[in-house]
Amino acid sequence: MATSRLGTSEAPHRPFPIGSPSHAAAVLLPWLHQRPSVLTFALLALALAVAGPVLVRTALARRGGRIAFQLLPSRFFSPSVEDVRRFAIGAQARPGTLRRVLGACEPTVVRVRRRAPGDTAYVVEVPGRLGRRVRSACYPGAEVIGTNPDHPLLGDDGHVCTRELVLRHDPIHALRHVPIEHDPKGAMCHVLDELAGGEEAEVAVVLWPAGSAWHRHLEARRCSQRPSDLLSAMWRELKENRPPPRKRRNVPDKAAGVPVFRARLFVRVGAGETGRARALAADLAWGFEILSGENSTRPLGAVRRVLAPGAPLTARALDRRLAGGTLPSRRRQFLSLHEVAGLLHPPASGCRGAHVARAEAAPAPASLPEYRTPGRGAR
Numbered sequence: 001m002a003t004s005r006l007g008t009s010e011a012p013h014r015p016f017p018i019g020s021p022s023h024a025a026a027v028l029l030p031w032l033h034q035r036p037s038v039l040t041f042a043l044l045a046l047a048l049a050v051a052g053p054v055l056v057r058t059a060l061a062r063r064g065g066r067i068a069f070q071l072l073p074s075r076f077f078s079p080s081v082e083d084v085r086r087f088a089i090g091a092q093a094r095p096g097t098l099r100r101v102l103g104a105c106e107p108t109v110v111r112v113r114r115r116a117p118g119d120t121a122y123v124v125e126v127p128g129r130l131g132r133r134v135r136s137a138c139y140p141g142a143e144v145i146g147t148n149p150d151h152p153l154l155g156d157d158g159h160v161c162t163r164e165l166v167l168r169h170d171p172i173h174a175l176r177h178v179p180i181e182h183d184p185k186g187a188m189c190h191v192l193d194e195l196a197g198g199e200e201a202e203v204a205v206v207l208w209p210a211g212s213a214w215h216r217h218l219e220a221r222r223c224s225q226r227p228s229d230l231l232s233a234m235w236r237e238l239k240e241n242r243p244p245p246r247k248r249r250n251v252p253d254k255a256a257g258v259p260v261f262r263a264r265l266f267v268r269v270g271a272g273e274t275g276r277a278r279a280l281a282a283d284l285a286w287g288f289e290i291l292s293g294e295n296s297t298r299p300l301g302a303v304r305r306v307l308a309p310g311a312p313l314t315a316r317a318l319d320r321r322l323a324g325g326t327l328p329s330r331r332r333q334f335l336s337l338h339e340v341a342g343l344l345h346p347p348a349s350g351c352r353g354a355h356v357a358r359a360e361a362a363p364a365p366a367s368l369p370e371y372r373t374p375g376r377g378a379r
Helices: 019-035 038-063 081-091 095-103 128-136 184-193 211-223 229-241 276-291 302-307 315-324 337-343
Strands: 068-071 106-115 122-127 142-147 159-167 199-210 260-271 297-299 334-336
Touching: 019 184, 068 128, 081 122, 106 184, 106 276, 122 128, 128 159, 159 276, 159 315, 199 276, 199 337, 211 260, 211 276, 211 334, 260 276, 260 315, 260 337, 276 297, 334 337
Parallel strands: none
Antiparallel strands: 068 122, 068 142, 106 122, 106 199, 159 260, 159 297, 199 260, 260 334
């Protein structure tokens, strides 16, 4: 005999609660099954949303190409801070809105490189549209020569050791400011002089403009609290029965009005034996100890080197991304112009490298007077 549930408090049974994901799927799947065109359009829109940004980033990276310059300093080359600042501003590519949204910013790559028994070359790679700007902003006393930006480190018969250096502490702590007259590349060039025939090594500095990102990071650190401050604030709130006023940390800006860059530092060595390549890479990484101060550099750990976003897994992948300008930047790796100034100019006259490629004669300035034989005057 059937019984009625009228007047009882028991709710009727439903297989899926209304508003749950299972209920939405139970309603939408039959509706989409009856309309295959809508289902096809939805799948195409999903594929476009996933693959579209990747395709656009690839197209932006190939647009315009890359260009490389080798800078040949004279034997009396001695740049000033203003020369370094002018060159750094001229060589950086400021991204547009689309590149900032998609994360397809173009880097500036600076290489100090030697393939024995050749000379140590100082090479700058920039986007193709910045070629005239780099030539006009170049250092006085340095000759600019165009070169090929696509050059792998070694062939298939060598062992390549790659080490990436990152900041040991938060980037609000600055590296040591080395004066311009004391070239920090001297120790690196001295290590490059020790290469045997057929060996090759380089120090690569990859830079992206990071003015707004640095200010956001600095403001976040000023508003953050240390664990001790947080515990004292909780105790004060419990004691006074009201939240304490929010305090800002006194974090000075290490940039102090100069440009700030996102940076990635690489040390790469190609040799006939793995042990030899690792030893030379360790010596080149030691050359950055001259920048150790309130902050310092250290080799990247094995986990982050393999699993971090955009991590280059092989030497070929790193070569391809550096040559194409598709290498992504890392988070919280900010360096000011004062910190990298010693790496942004060719080896100066005081550099200890014995195989540094230099110009035979310094380029003559345009303001030299022109003398003529007596009787014709001079001007």
